[in-house]
Amino acid sequence: MKKSDSFYGYSLILAFFMLFLAARSQLITDFYKTSCPNIMAIVRREVQNAIKIEMRMAASLLRLHFHDCFVNGCDASILLDVSDGEKFAGPNLNSVRGFDVVDNIKTSVESACPGVVSCADIVAIAARDSVLLSGGPTWKVLLGRRDALVANQSGANTGLPSPFDNLGNIILKFANVGLNLKDVVSLSDSLIDALYRRSYNWTI
Template sequence: MEHNYSCSRDVNCLAALLLAALCLGAAVVARGQLTDDFYDDCCPQAEDIVKARVSAAMKAEARMGASLLRLHFHDCFVNGCDGSILLDGSNSEKLAGPNLNSARGFEVVDAIKADLEKACPGVVSCADVLALAAKYGVLLSGGPDYDVLLGRRDGLVANQSGANSNLPGPFDPISDIIKKFRDVGLNTTDVVVLSGGHTIGRGRCTLFSNRLSNFSATSSVDPTLDSSLASSLQALCRGGDGNQTAALDAGSADAFDNHYFQNLLSQKGLLSSDQGLFSGAGANATKALVQLYGANSERFLCDFGRSMVKMGNILPLTGSAGQIRKNCRAVN
């Protein structure tokens, strides 16, 4: 059931100013630091509003939890966690290679923001919407309940070239992925833990067809890919346009658990960047962590929450920097 936080129009204008002032004051007091109680006074219903919308979206399509998680990830790796992935325009990050025809969930974010603007006009940033939507996408898939730090403000520009160069890709060797994480302040443990987010969601054939044969007698399949999985993926992708999808975590596609790591142990990772965490050159730094999380679900879930909080703290705009967008697709 959706929450209804309507109030009379003559009260809203004054309330909006008071609420916005409360949140700006909180940002100043926090001296640029994010906090877990940022909206307690100025929009205490914010998390309930986000949770209700994410829950409704996931009831319609379970995969949406993974899509919202990916939006937050792809936002934070470009310009920091500033909501820039949501901006439309010729320089939109949505049009960058890693996001084009694959980033999803923008309409859900629009709906969340519309509900928040009715309840607390001009108070909750789009960047914080992404962080909260990712949290509830994980939680409602069976994942950990971690405290999201809040108080981000929204950026004024998108960075399409940054999205093309900074985002870790499915074809990147592990050494390159580790470097991209290090460049934003994340370590090798974060690489493995956050890759575990692929325990939910799906990938298009175009993202893993490099691991399959081209169906000729002289071609071969990636030796780090389980042969039975390869056969089923070949059947799925043969003759298609590359947009058919397969579960990133075969056998546990919509449940947030450690099955993803167990797949890697048996060479059933879907993407080469997934399987590369355990198999082949470059896995020396990550293999032991894959084994750890494959054997210990509680450790993975605990560490995942920690790494999400850490990722969500990549170069946030706070205080008077940026703005609180009224529409997440455009600056005010």
């Protein structure tokens, strides 16, 4: 499977996963229609600027969203800077990046709509735009998430798929969030890449 095919397959599976979670949470696409009507344009502009500086940031923002959603849903808990936070969990160390880009997006959004848009929604929109701006598919992002006040490092350590997991554990972790064996196969290239990068202390 080519890298681009893997990336697009990965993004489509993640999109369906996010839509499934959103449907359960009764989110809507026009949540910020009156309170922050330019939210989509602001996020896309900042993501585009980040990708112009570093093309691989698109994959990093998608991975950031994926790792956030695997633990307690898509609540931006991965962004919390606490010593026992998800950001510092084993599967995220030397793996997840793009936090500075999210900070830049949040700053721009706050300038236009202070105190309105959640970080969780910003991360979700940024992931979609990263795929779209890289030539991949698009999807409607359902909005209205609330940001977590606490992180779950133990949940990240036990729930996130790791390049050190055996196949049985990876399949089980995907099944725990409603994904099947086909999804594991489609995403396996990402796990292999993560193992390779970790071996050389690289990040995507």
